[in-house]
Amino acid sequence: MTIHEFPKDFLWGGATAANQFEGGFLTEGRGLSTNDFVTAGTKSAGRKISIKFADDLTELIDVESSIPEEAVGYIDDSIYYPSHKATGFYHNYKEDIRLLGEMGFKAFRMSISWTRIFPKGGIEGEIPNEEGLIFYEKVFQECMKYGIKPIVTLYHFENPVYLADNYNGWAGKETIECYMRYVKLVMTRYKHLVTYWIPINEINVLRGYARLGVRDTSASTRYQALHHLFIANARTNKLAQEISSDFKVGCMLALSGIYPEDCKPENVFGALEFRRRALFFADVMIRGYYPSYAGSMLEELGAIIETTPEELALIKAYPSQFLAFSYYRTTVYNTDLPQKVDTGGQLGSENPYLTKSPWGWPIDPIGLRYVLNELYDRYQAPLFIVENGLGMNDTVEVDGTINDDYRINYLRSHIKELMKAVTIDGVDLIGYTTWGPIDLISSGTGEMNKRYGFIYVDLNNQGIGTLKRIKKKSYYWYKKLINTNGKDIN
Numbered sequence: 459m460t461i462h463e464f465p466k467d468f469l470w471g472g473a474t475a476a477n478q479f480e481g482g483f484l485t486e487g488r489g490l491s492t493n494d495f496v497t498a499g500t501k502s503a504g505r506k507i508s509i510k511f512a513d514d515l516t517e518l519i520d521v522e523s524s525i526p527e528e529a530v531g532y533i534d535d536s537i538y539y540p541s542h543k544a545t546g547f548y549h550n551y552k553e554d555i556r557l558l559g560e561m562g563f564k565a566f567r568m569s570i571s572w573t574r575i576f577p578k579g580g581i582e583g584e585i586p587n588e589e590g591l592i593f594y595e596k597v598f599q600e601c602m603k604y605g606i607k608p609i610v611t612l613y614h615f616e617n618p619v620y621l622a623d624n625y626n627g628w629a630g631k632e633t634i635e636c637y638m639r640y641v642k643l644v645m646t647r648y649k650h651l652v653t654y655w656i657p658i659n660e661i662n663v664l665r666g667y668a669r670l671g672v673r674d675t676s677a678s679t680r681y682q683a684l685h686h687l688f689i690a691n692a693r694t695n696k697l698a699q700e701i702s703s704d705f706k707v708g709c710m711l712a713l714s715g716i717y718p719e720d721c722k723p724e725n726v727f728g729a730l731e732f733r734r735r736a737l738f739f740a741d742v743m744i745r746g747y748y749p750s751y752a753g754s755m756l757e758e759l760g761a762i763i764e765t766t767p768e769e770l771a772l773i774k775a776y777p778s779q780f781l782a783f784s785y786y787r788t789t790v791y792n793t794d795l796p797q798k799v800d801t802g803g804q805l806g807s808e809n810p811y812l813t814k815s816p817w818g819w820p821i822d823p824i825g826l827r828y829v830l831n832e833l834y835d836r837y838q839a840p841l842f843i844v845e846n847g848l849g850m851n852d853t854v855e856v857d858g859t860i861n862d863d864y865r866i867n868y869l870r871s872h873i874k875e876l877m878k879a880v881t882i883d884g885v886d887l888i889g890y891t892t893w894g895p896i897d898l899i900s901s902g903t904g905e906m907n908k909r910y911g912f913i914y915v916d917l918n919n920q921g922i923g924t925l926k927r928i929k930k931k932s933y934y935w936y937k938k939l940i941n942t943n944g945k946d947i948n
């Protein structure tokens with residue numbers, strides 16, 4: 459049964475982030491980002507941050523732990539930091555965009571590395587780095603050549619080190635001012651090249667030094683920082699309206715789905731409460747106000763934050779225009795069991811009805827339709843799936859081919875469900891950008907072998923490889939799908 463027509467201008471494409479894709483570490487005037495100190499991890503062991511104390515002692519600490527007071531982030535030349543080279547988009551952007559263009563991409567989501575524009579983050583009087591500005595200009599012009607719309611994330615898992623160390627990152631109000639200088643500059647400069655903007659990536663999973671720039675990990679610091687991000691988001695929405703009436707600015711959350719384990723009322727209500735910890739962010743940014751459950755939720759988390767009536771009025775006046783989200787999987791909530799947080803959402807108890815990826819992420823296409831409906835019912839705002847995909851270790855065959863049928867199957871099954879959400883359920887969906895269309899570094903583990911791409915990149919977990927690009931089988935499949943606007947899905 460089809461009641462609604464699938465949009466003709468649907469934005470098919472792929473999504474990346476500078477810290478995982480770009481490389482070009484400290485090249486042409488780029489400043490240090492907190493993510494530059496993050497080491498490669500493994501599937502089981504997490505990523506670390508290298509730090510140095512005043513007495514020159516160095517240490518590796520867990521990526522989400524607090525930075526001791528007398529320590530600073532430190533680059534150890536004997537360590538491999540995946541973000542420094544990443545998969546080389548900085549130097550290879552022309553070929554990369556051509557490959558995406560040839561696939562027929564309508565949209566390419568990417569992030570700007572803030573310290574490429576303002577090495578210190580945009581402190582009062584700081585002169586922007588023209589070479590950084592030119593780099594993104596060339597990237598956007600290249601996209602234009604192929605009719606690809608850039609979807610630009612302004613803050614994706616990296617914070618200027620200067621702001622982290624001097625203002626405690628987003629916990630300090632100064633960071634809002636610096637961010638706004640950066641946003642004003644890039645929005646003004648690129649207003650004829652970019653229409654879609656995403657101020658903050660996955661706001662609901664931001665925590666710690668690397669992703670939020672905060673040096674201590676208390677709940678109060680975290681939620682204060684997140685409140686400051688709400689202010690920055692609202693101010694960005696306001697500014698965008700002033701700069702161009704064409705701009706479309708959306709908030710972005712990690713919204714992999716959550717089910718209660720069974721009909722035990724504690725599990726059902728617990729799952730609802732647990733989901734609110736994520737939806738809270740969209741409630742604030744789309745509806746425009748702290749929801750009625752916010753007080754008790756923050757209290758339970760142990761977070762005490764300060765807000766002013768002026769700030770709340772600003773958040774109310776300038777909500778986001780669309781809700782973008784990542785969807786990788788669903789998880790099962792059981793009130794008696796702990797939930798683990800990682801990239802891709804939450805991990806809870808086992809779901810006996812689903813199979814899992816080698817990284818333990820349950821594969822649930824119907825869950826995508828469920829989440830699309832959940833979000834559309836709640837917000838009645840346009841939605842945009844800006845991340846989805848399957849991380850797998852691909853094999854290059856002796857004849858040079860890469861037969862990633864598992865990826866095609868994953869994407870096909872998810873796209874079928876999103877099409878049902880649009881054509882049967884009537885969800886207003888702007889587009890779909892798969893995660894990492896060209897292989898890039900995993901955010902959660904820092905591995906290279908957790909690949910999502912249609913295009914293979916020759917690089918291993920130790921950072922060794924030629925960076926050569928090879929088209930996978932899925933490349934041709936997605937190309938055909940885009941060219942038929944989703945009709946030829948087989």
Ligand code: BGP
Pocket residue numbers: 475478615659660712784801802803845849893899900901902903908
């Ligand atoms: C999201 C992030 C991305 C991306 C993705 C996949 O949370 O926005 O940056 O990395 O998850 O996660 P991973 O790289 O851990 O497989």
